[in-house]
Amino acid sequence: xxxxxxxxxxxxxxxxxxxxxxxxxxxxxxxxxxxxxxxxxxxxxxxxxxxxxxxxxxxxxxxxxxxxxxxxxxxxxxxxxxxxxxxxxxxxxxxxxxxxxxxxxxxxxxxxxxxxxxxxxxxx
Amino acid sequence: xxxxxxxxxxxxxxxxxxxxxxxxxxxxxxxxxxxxxxxxxxxxxxxxxxxxxxxxxxxxxxxxxxxxxxxxxxxxxxxxxxxxxxxxxxxxxxxx
Numbered sequence: 406x407x408x409x410x411x412x413x414x415x416x417x418x419x420x421x422x423x424x425x426x427x428x429x430x431x432x433x434x435x436x437x438x439x440x441x442x443x444x445x446x447x448x449x450x451x452x453x454x455x456x457x458x459x460x461x462x463x464x465x466x467x468x469x470x471x472x473x474x475x476x477x478x479x480x481x482x483x484x485x486x487x488x489x490x491x492x493x494x495x496x497x498x499x500x501x502x503x504x505x506x507x508x509x510x511x512x513x514x515x516x517x518x519x520x521x522x523x524x525x526x527x528x529x
Numbered sequence: 530x531x532x533x534x535x536x537x538x539x540x541x542x543x544x545x546x547x548x549x550x551x552x553x554x555x556x557x558x559x560x561x562x563x564x565x566x567x568x569x570x571x572x573x574x575x576x577x578x579x580x581x582x583x584x585x586x587x588x589x590x591x592x593x594x595x596x597x598x599x600x601x602x603x604x605x606x607x608x609x610x611x612x613x614x615x616x617x618x619x620x621x622x623x624x625x
Binding site: 450 | 534535536537538541542544545548549552555556558559565566567568570571572574575578579581582585586588589594595597598600601604605608611612615616618619
């Protein structure tokens with residue numbers, strides 16, 4: 406069975422994970438821009454789910470699926486920045502503007518339909 | 530079902546399940562309202578992460594370690610769907 410120390414650590418990790426999930430979803434609902442929302446969710450929500458995975462690791466420690474939960478933490482920390490980067494790059498290709506008058510670095514008049522990596526200039 | 534959870538862990542896990550479920554519904558607001566398509570993709574990514582957390586909390590509540598595997602598979606499906614939708618949006622914008 407689960408010892409008292411394991412139960413206490415699991416309780417603390419579940420509380421921390423719920424807090425970070427709450428912060429990430431509030432950032433998704435209240436920030437003004439798709440880039441700000443992507444930033445908030447890709448950090449805070451990933452940290453909340455990783456804390457839940459760590460709680461499962463502590464709870465199932467003597468036997469069971471604790472190693473699977475560690476693999477889940479590694480998977481989240483690899484794939485969450487990749488997904489956020491692909492979403493933001495597709496938003497930039499679609500021409501989604503920044504809120505509050507911000508511009509792209511190096512482009513003073515903020516034309517987001519020009520690709521930054523120069524694939525289309527090569528054939529033109 | 531949460532009788533074997535010792536002490537404070539049972540109510541905390543139940544409260545965590547309630548919080549994660551409510552946050553999933555609140556992210557559905559951004560899926561419906563969100564002004565652009567990447568907003569909806571970001572909100573669906575948040576929903577996928579919340580569902581992963583719900584599966585982990587359900588594993589803690591029932592004591593079934595099988596649901597850790599379920600949460601890992603849900604994380605993989607969420608990543609693949611996010612990448613697929615992002616690429617679909619970009620390619621569709623290039624074609625038209």
